[in-house]
Amino acid sequence: MRTTSADLHTLTGAYAVNALSDFERTAFEAHLTRCESCAVEVAELAATASRLGAAVEFAPPPQLRARVLAAAAETRQLPPHTARVPNPRRVRWAGGLLAAACLVAAVFVTVQYTQTGQERQLAQLSSEYSRFSDFLSTPDAKLVNGTAPNGATGTAVVSASRDEALFLAKGLPDPGADRVYQLWLIGADNDPQPAGLLDSRSAPVVVNGLSGVQKVALTVEPRGGSPKPTSDAVMAMPLA
Amino acid sequence: MPERERALQSLQSTPRDVGPTADDLLPLVARGDEAAFERLYDVVSGSVFGLIRRVVRDQAQSEEVFQEVMLEVWRTATRFDPQRGGATTWILTLTHRRAVDRVRSAQAASHREDRAARLDPARPFDEVSEQVNGKLEQRQVRRCLSFLTELQRESVLLAYYQGYSYPEVASLLGIPLGTVKTRMRDGLIRLRDCMGVTG
Numbered sequence: 001m002r003t004t005s006a007d008l009h010t011l012t013g014a015y016a017v018n019a020l021s022d023f024e025r026t027a028f029e030a031h032l033t034r035c036e037s038c039a040v041e042v043a044e045l046a047a048t049a050s051r052l053g054a055a056v057e058f059a060p061p062p063q064l065r066a067r068v069l070a071a072a073a074e075t076r077q078l079p080p081h082t083a084r085v086p087n088p089r090r091v092r093w094a095g096g097l098l099a100a101a102c103l104v105a106a107v108f109v110t111v112q113y114t115q116t117g118q119e120r121q122l123a124q125l126s127s128e129y130s131r132f133s134d135f136l137s138t139p140d141a142k143l144v145n146g147t148a149p150n151g152a153t154g155t156a157v158v159s160a161s162r163d164e165a166l167f168l169a170k171g172l173p174d175p176g177a178d179r180v181y182q183l184w185l186i187g188a189d190n191d192p193q194p195a196g197l198l199d200s201r202s203a204p205v206v207v208n209g210l211s212g213v214q215k216v217a218l219t220v221e222p223r224g225g226s227p228k229p230t231s232d233a234v235m236a237m238p239l240a
Numbered sequence: 241m242p243e244r245e246r247a248l249q250s251l252q253s254t255p256r257d258v259g260p261t262a263d264d265l266l267p268l269v270a271r272g273d274e275a276a277f278e279r280l281y282d283v284v285s286g287s288v289f290g291l292i293r294r295v296v297r298d299q300a301q302s303e304e305v306f307q308e309v310m311l312e313v314w315r316t317a318t319r320f321d322p323q324r325g326g327a328t329t330w331i332l333t334l335t336h337r338r339a340v341d342r343v344r345s346a347q348a349a350s351h352r353e354d355r356a357a358r359l360d361p362a363r364p365f366d367e368v369s370e371q372v373n374g375k376l377e378q379r380q381v382r383r384c385l386s387f388l389t390e391l392q393r394e395s396v397l398l399a400y401y402q403g404y405s406y407p408e409v410a411s412l413l414g415i416p417l418g419t420v421k422t423r424m425r426d427g428l429i430r431l432r433d434c435m436g437v438t439g
Contacts, residue, residue, distance in 0.1 A: 013425030
């Protein structure tokens with residue numbers, strides 16, 4: 001198992017050379033929408049990295065030219081972006097549940113967007129997305145990663161000042177019929193407290209009340225969840 | 241549309257060997273101009289294919305990714321925003337991401353240990369050194385790379401040319417995850433300052 005925690009602000013270089021995992025990339029891009037100095041630095045570092053790309057020029061096979069041009073002639077271009085929906089700065093967070101719903105929607109839409117190009121959905125939920133980035137741009141937002149033995153990965157965005165964390169998993173195997181993945185918060189007393197079920201194997205979960213919590217763990221439990229873990233953790237991540 | 245006129249003018253008045261730049265052409269491509277796309281292809285295809293081939297290595301897969309990238313440039317040119325950077329950067333950023341996506345998905349299906357064992361961390365810079373000569377801008381890249389510390393250079397080049405994630409780079413170089421992230425950032429910042437890149 002591998003773990004790390006990092007300040008989002010230091011990821012500009014790794015982002016510019018595409019060295020982040022998909023989840024970290026999504027989280028960092030959301031962070032960028034609110035962090036002007038990061039966005040400027042990323043633009044500069046991306047331009048720098050592309051100089052490295054331009055330095056290894058090599059001509060493609062000539063027959064590809066006609067193929068690409070013919071394909072372009074038959075491909076409809078994306079419509080341009082139109083003026084953005086005004087930023088709902090005056091909308092306050094209405095508690096953890098609403099926040100959870102928004103985060104879930106935002107993350108799902110991001111995934112859907114890249115996978116199926118559902119542009120309209122993205123536009124409709126852009127205001128929720130801005131709340132997601134609001135969370136990610138809190139000054140103390142940290143990324144924590146964990147890896148399960150089967151290669152599944154977990155990522156948590158943790159904000160101590162908001163006392164909240166967003167947990168996402170990727171590549172989890174099917175827990176089996178009538179089984180679910182359950183999240184746990186573990187403090188110094190090593191007594192796991194239930195912190196929510198993963199509705200699907202890739203659904204994000206928002207966790208509140210991080211005071212005294214030292215790590216987050218994931219187990220497989222009977223449908224509906226358990227008051228105490230009934231199996232060994234498939235993944236555990238220190239929050240500190 | 242003055243922008244279009246300017247770009248068309250530059251198409252007509254500049255000598256053939258200088259020609260319009262990607263920055264001139266991409267806004268025209270965004271408006272569905274197939275002739276501009278053809279010229280853009282001639283301007284950028286060498287860099288796009290070279291970068292893909294460098295990361296992906298396999299010729300057949302590189303050709304596949306290349307065609308996907310060029311088509312994506314056509315399809316998403318409408319989303320290019322000149323305020324946020326140059327056209328070449330936009331295209332090569334897209335190119336690099338697709339190339340890395342390809343090696344990561346291929347890697348997920350193969351044995352990581354095998355790959356890591358075949359790797360010599362010193363290789364990327366040697367190969368860059370071989371390829372980077374001749375053109376002025378390539379000499380500049382080479383010169384600027386020489387100002388980086390060894391860890392900075394290897395962190396940046398292993399990620400960029402080999403498509404490795406930062407945990408993979410950390411494992412190859414035997415340094416902590418936090419260190420590799422700062423080395424990537426510091427290395428790119430040093431390159432940026434040396435090349436005079438403004439974003």
